[in-house]
Amino acid sequence: MRIFLYSVETSLKSLWREKWINLLTVLSISIGLLIISAFATITHNLDSVLKRWSRDFGLVVYLNDGLSKEAEDTLTAFFRHDADISGIKYISKEQALEELRLTLGEQSPVLEGFEDNPLPSSFELTLKQERLDPVFVQRKASEIKRLNGVEEVQYGEKWLSSLNALANIMKVSVVFLGGAVFIAIAFITYSTIKIFFYRRKDEIETLKLLGATRSFIRLPFLLEGLFIGIMAGAVSALGLFGVYSLVMSKVAGFLPSINIVMVPLPLKAYMPAPLAGALMSFLGSFVAVGTIKY
Amino acid sequence: MIRFTNVSKSYDSDIVLKDISLSIEKGEFAFLTGPSGVGKTTLLKLVYCAERPDEGEIVVAGWDLKKIKPGTIPFLRRNVGIVFQDFRLLMNKTVFDNVALALRIHDMHPQEIKQYVGDVLKEVKLKHKENIFPQHLSGGEQQRVVIARAMVAKPTVLLADEPTGNLDAETSGAIMKLFRGINAKGTTVLIATHNDSLFHGMGRRVFYLKDARIEKERIE
Ligand SMILES: Nc1ncnc2c1ncn2[C@@H]1O[C@H](COP(=O)(O)OP(=O)(O)OP(=O)(O)O)[C@@H](O)[C@H]1O
């Protein structure tokens, strides 16, 4: 335990003595972590936007003109039995026209130009929460479209599918980029610790001759790597918080809808970067110190 | 305490020690002498496992060095205090910290470390320089720091390689007195030196190294 405390002291001293190299190392690592956190955050936001939008959209099922009451009832019954559907709202031709009239307000007289009611009857379907992924919505829509009496199904498909494709690309890139960044972190710490290790080669030799054990020699270096990683993680978490808050407050000024896209990050979203940084940095220093031979 | 049996050691093709056998008993105070380059330092290095013999057996404080595991070597060395010929002081640490290092590796309590280091620095008359860095000390003062570090952990064996090389006759005398003191408390002492005035008239065993062999062994 005292050896541990002494190692902590030694590593902190070394952090301070070599503050410029360490600062550079910490900054390089935190930039890497910041890039990956930013990517992950954007992806996360995109994902949650997709979820919410597909919830709002629901499915609008337009019916063939002049569909019989029995056929409509059959469809109602069918939707009611579908386990994926949580809400059904029937809108008749007349209701649709009334709604349109209300929406148009003062311009509603333009509707007088039509002899017949041009609007179709429709169902507005709400899907169960857990079924709200874009791919599923798409499949469900084409399934319903094949039913008898259905003219058209709308669900904002263009938006959904392109956003979804983007989100998927982002997810894959986050994984690859993350992997690359983590390896880079381990490597950066590896080279810094290796430099320190070589610089203190004489001192290490003396320690060995005085009877120091392997862990006594190793521990300060490992701790130093760990501290570098934690500091870099903290810096990047602060950076992410800063950038994110800035974007949310500044962009919201001229683009209020950004608040729909960006949700405030929960505290735990700031944790992975420091943890990953610490872990990879520790790993880097572990490899750098290697085995001590007697 | 230290026993060599038919030990040979060469660097590349250069034979430094050939068929050395010697035995130093527990509590003994012995000397190793011979001309420069004869292999005194090499022999001491064999004792603390910094070099391995090509042939022969070495037993130190009960450890058979042929069978010792790398992980055990630190524990052997904690029983052996060493005054290195090249000092091996850490230049980025103060006198106090240099000496304290020999105790820190033992996981000793800081309060105790302070006590032990303070006492030994008083013995070598360097208490007033404990916060100074070694490069600001004279050669003789550095020498005494090294001696303090070797003694502070109260080792069972003390090896001193040319411990008075940088000292005047008077200080040498004081240092030899320190060694006699630690020897009186039970530590086995082996001193390598080419300065024969250190052992003349001491009545101690002296091993004479010449041409890779122990030429003679006698009480001076
Ligand atoms: N690591 C090494 N590699 C090759 N040769 C070495 C090595 N160490 C020592 N030698 C050689 O071994 C011989 C003995 O060296 P050693 O240092 O043991 O002598 P010494 O008796 O201590 O001399 P001095 O009184 O000058 O300190 C020398 O010829 C030296 O050049």
Ligand SMILES: [Mg+2]
């Ligand atoms: Mg020598």
